[in-house]
Amino acid sequence: MIEHVPTSVLCAEHCHLGEGATYDATTDTAWWFDILEGRLFEARLSSGRINIHQLGRMASALARIDAARQLIAAADGLYIRNVADGATTLYRPLEADNPLTRSNDGRVHPSGTFWIGTMGRKAEPRAGTIYALHRGEILRLFPDITIPNAICFSIDGTIGYFADTAENVLYRVPLDPQTGLPRGAPEVLLRHRGIGGLDGAVVDADGLIWNACWGGGCVDVYSPQGRHLRSLHVPARQASCPVFVGPRLSQLLVTTAWEGMDGAARDADPQAGCTFLLDIAARGRSEPDVKLASA
Template structure:
């Protein structure tokens, strides 16, 4: 039996509406959250202690980032990976990824505990099979799994021995056994869960105990799955098209969730008054710090 839909304390972190809010990340050293509006080429920076939010214009679509150190971030953009100087916003190309394919763009990403960075691409119009999962490891981009329509829900078990990802279009969540030292697969993925009901599996993050918290695009909720694939909690959210969670705060005891209004006409937006906003939730569990990405030979 599916768990009852829970109501928890929710606040609006940022009322600015994102066309396609995605890729939230949190830097505990500076108590700063980051997320993207992919379509509008914007990067949001929120100082959680003060509530101050800055919006940075980007020269290209970007969808996710990882912290390198106190000065730099690694961004996943529509044509590859780029280092961003936090103080100046200057970008430096690290690796081209599908730069010659105008039909695709970047999508989901998450850093493995080893420092290896998993990220994905997808068709700009969600063309079937156009997406690929990649790993940035030891300074090189390694294709992992091609032929995925909308690769999402990239996250890892706390000990780094298991990776998770979804194909939103197929409604399928997968697990794959990993080498914890490298973050690379040891075998082929296996099906863990098939989504039922409204919406689809979008971005995800694991908590300190290993539960998989996944935003449900079109479902106005955040679901939690056990490592065995059982749906164990379902939390209501105030926007229908929720996209991705991340644990934030000095104790990692709150969850930031992004949302989007992509594909919604005027009537749909009016019926969903919190569309595109970014939220903070108190769900009664703790996460952990996101690892920093290792640049390898760079």
């Protein structure tokens, strides 16, 4: 059964492909992307003010470096962005020599290591890879992935999770908690069956995995053992990425998309691409900062 919890529209702007939601608790600001349109959204939750920044390139994931700077994963590399003026500087190239791929899902490990996935721009089979930015060096972790998603980590940093949406499989992998790097091979945690596919995910303060179900119009909650616990309704079918927000981290921001929909499908799903806030009976946790080589 899908639960209906109190839900509001945070942003009514229709994202072609909303993704990469993250939250800066120090400023009460949520950030997310419209990947295909090269836009970065900034939402000051206390005031409700939303700014849309034109990036000039496709980008998909953001991590806080410090109060003044962010790290953005884009189609051709990792960029440092100044919060004050939006200026960007290339930090590290990433598949810049491959015009067929772009960045996709990403999240920061508690150690400060940043995991980033790439994929084919047309979801070409096995064209993607998951990388780790560890202390300034980009390391290749898991190749041959079609659509990397659901990158998130256990509270103590000893387990990493990721999915290949094309396979509808969520994997778990043992990690060194001090580095965020693998200590062993990935193993299957669960196989999603039924409507929709595994998309972005985040772990709460109790270690539960909250996963956006692309095509299912919901967020599914799983135990660390892979047992399905809850499904929460999202008012758009293509839910893409959740993140905990608010002063008590008791709300769930969920991005959505209208990618791949024709006119009839969009008419049937009028809020596709909107960004929502769900009031949830759960405790979230803050996103860690990324650590660069100079940190």
